[in-house]
Amino acid sequence: MMVCFSGQRHFLRLLSVASLLLIVSSTPVWAMHISEGILPANWAGLWFVIAAPFLYWGIREIKIKSRKAPQYKPFVALVGAAVFIISCMPIPVPVAGTCSHPVGTGLAAILVGPAPTVVLSSVALTLQALFLAHGGLTTLGADIVTMGVAGAFLGYGIFWLARRMGISALVAAFLAGVVSDWATYAATSFILASALHMDASLWSMFGTILLAFVPTQLPLGVLEGILSAGAYRFIHFRIPELMKTQFLSGGSS
């Protein structure tokens, strides 16, 4: 089903090296990741249970698509490297005086599909929790739900909806980036509020935490949208065949 392009291979190698070199210049930032010990054990366990079917779905989809198109698996790996780097790339937000990071799952969902993006997020988050003191192993399930499930599915959903409404792919990719970023932080707010609200109202605490994210994530979400649209445009013009094969046959499930 999928054709093998020399240009595509060239692009994938360039992308891989760019990703690896980016690691050199990046330092981790702690943002939407829920740190070790913050969630009580029962809540941490619940989010693992919620994340598990999405992970299974993602692994299954990667296997099926890889059988149909051998180039799909290395491409998924490269997009995974990009998600790993983007999700620990510190960006200072002058208005807020804080740093935060984009999530990259909106772009990944457009390129490889939302369910495989959950798997990519889980790999990136596990590596960050193990080696970068970023996030936590006990809170991994919650972090997968925020970045992988909420970010990827809502980002992809808005992209799909925008395309169905006849909006250009570039604008749709921008919207996917913005929505995936904001959805990730909204989900983080909900997870924190649900576990920590105690006697207070869940929705009042959710609103408070969400509002606290706004000064940083509002501009950063727009930046992530621009990043997603730029990356989409670059790939679309450089290797249009890739978009056609990945999105139409692979990513649209």
Added chain:
Amino acid sequence: MRKTFVVCVAVALLAVGAWLAIEMTEGDWGGVDESVVEHYAEEAGRSARDPYINTDQGDLLLFVFLLAGACGGFVAGYSFKTLFSRKRGPSAT
């Protein structure tokens, strides 16, 4: 040529603007996990604890990044010709 000039000026203006904005902003540039996630968690009586493998000690984290960078540099050097050669094979279906 003109396009390059416009792009360079735009990038320079953006960089100066960002630098000025950063200089004028009062903030410790910490992550929002500290200012938001951990702040509200501590208010609720749940403090974050050290990760099981804590690489955030001294220059250890830099070492991890150095290793990743060294591996990336090695791969880039090893595949330099493949990566930067303009020669392309015919498309196969």
